[in-house]
Amino acid sequence: GAGVSQSPSNKVTEKGKDVELRCDPISGHTALYWYRQRLGQGLEFLIYFQGNSAPDKSGLPSDRFSAERTGESVSTLTIQRTQQEDSAVYLCASSLARGAERYTFGSGTRLTVV
Amino acid sequence: KNEVEQSPQNLTAQEGEFITINCSYSVGISALHWLQQHPGGGIVSLFMLSSGKKKHGRLIATINIQEKHSSLHITASHPRDSAVYICAVSMGGSEKLVFGKGTKLTVNP
Numbered sequence: 001g002a003g004v005s006q007s008p009s010n011k012v013t014e015k016g017k018d019v020e021l022r023c024d025p026i027s028g029h030t031a032l033y034w035y036r037q038r039l040g041q042g043l044e045f046l047i048y049f050q051g052n053s054a055p056d057k058s059g060l061p062s063d064r065f066s067a068e069r070t071g072e073s074v075s076t077l078t079i080q081r082t083q084q085e086d087s088a089v090y091l092c093a094s095s096l097a098r099g100a101e102r103y104t105f106g107s108g109t110r111l112t113v114v
Numbered sequence: 115k116n117e118v119e120q121s122p123q124n125l126t127a128q129e130g131e132f133i134t135i136n137c138s139y140s141v142g143i144s145a146l147h148w149l150q151q152h153p154g155g156g157i158v159s160l161f162m163l164s165s166g167k168k169k170h171g172r173l174i175a176t177i178n179i180q181e182k183h184s185s186l187h188i189t190a191s192h193p194r195d196s197a198v199y200i201c202a203v204s205m206g207g208s209e210k211l212v213f214g215k216g217t218k219l220t221v222n223p
Contacts, residue, residue, distance in 0.1 A: 031209070043200065043213040050209070058210060089155065103147075105157040 002026075004106035006092050012112045013082055021077045021109045025094030030072050033095075033103070038088040046090075049075060050097075082113045117141055120201050120214035127221050133188040135217045137201030140182065144204050147211065148175050148186050151198040160186075160199075191221045 005024040013019050025032050034046040045059035049069040060066070064083075069075040079086055089110050093103040121136045137146070148160040161168050161175040163184060168175050172191075177184040188195055201214040 033209070033211075035211075042215040043202070043211075045210045045212070048209045056208065056210060091157065093157075101162040102159040103149075104159070107156060 004092055004094050004104050006090075006106035006109050008109055009107065010110045010112075012114060015084060015113055016081055018078065018080045019082055019111065021079075021090050021111070023075045023077070023092030023094075023106060025073070025075070025092070026104055028072075028096070029094035029104070030097050031095045031100065032069055032075050033093045034067055034075070034077050035091045035093065036088045037091060037108075038085075043091070046077070079111075082111075084113050087111055087113045117212050118201055118203055118214040120199075120217050122217060123215070124218045125220070127191050127219070129192055129221055129223050131191050131221075133191050133195070133219065133221075135186045135199050135201075135219070137184045137186070137214055138182060139184075139201075139203050139212075141203075141205055143182075144206060144208075146177055146184050147202045147204075148184075149200040149202060151200060151216065153197065157200075188219075191219075193221045193223050196220050 007022045030051045032049045036044045036046055047060055047067045048056040064080045067077045089108040091108045092106045095103045117140050119138045127133055145162050145164045147162050150158045150160050163175055163177040172189045174187040196219055198216040198218050200216045202211040204211050
């Protein structure tokens with residue numbers, strides 16, 4: 001596609017429920033990143049995928065968070081048993097390759113846990 | 115202490131002014147990125163630097179590896195430059211970026 005597409009754009013969920021966020025990267029972009037931005041805070045790295053290599057999961061805040069990517073296409077970020085502190089904008093970005101100069105960001109999914 | 119510090123936190127300028135935003139980091143890095151986050155939330159990648167200086171239109175980014183410092187300059191600023199400018203660094207060949215908290219720039223007509 002022309003850009004990085006994320007869905008849903010907004011999600012309100014009850015505490016304790018599971019949520020799944022989706023990211024469609026730009027076709028041909030082998031690198032895919034998930035970030036989180038809590039209200040009034042800076043961006044936080046969550047996870048990085050590069051082709052078929054093992055993902056870098058070092059930024060995932062707890063074992064309630066997981067992410068998958070099928071080949072070099074769609075990625076899903078799953079948050080189990082959501083907590084209020086999970087409320088944030090979850091951003092996905094993709095780039096042509098590891099160490100690329102430019103990232104293309106999606107518009108994000110605003111998650112609100114009530 | 116955050117590994118990446120930006121200053122100022124907020125900056126207001128008049129159209130046409132020369133803008134400088136600073137970024138300091140405390141660890142050795144492999145690359146430094148400047149990003150722009152628009153009021154609607156969209157993020158645009160501006161520069162990646164590992165040394166020296168880069169220029170794109172009215173934007174100039176410099177980095178001093180020895181001093182662990184980078185600056186983003188905007189010449190002839192315009193209201194459409196109003197955004198949050200974010201500095202981020204990658205370390206040791208990792209793709210994990212560590213972000214500053216951003217500088218909110220407002221350019222008044």
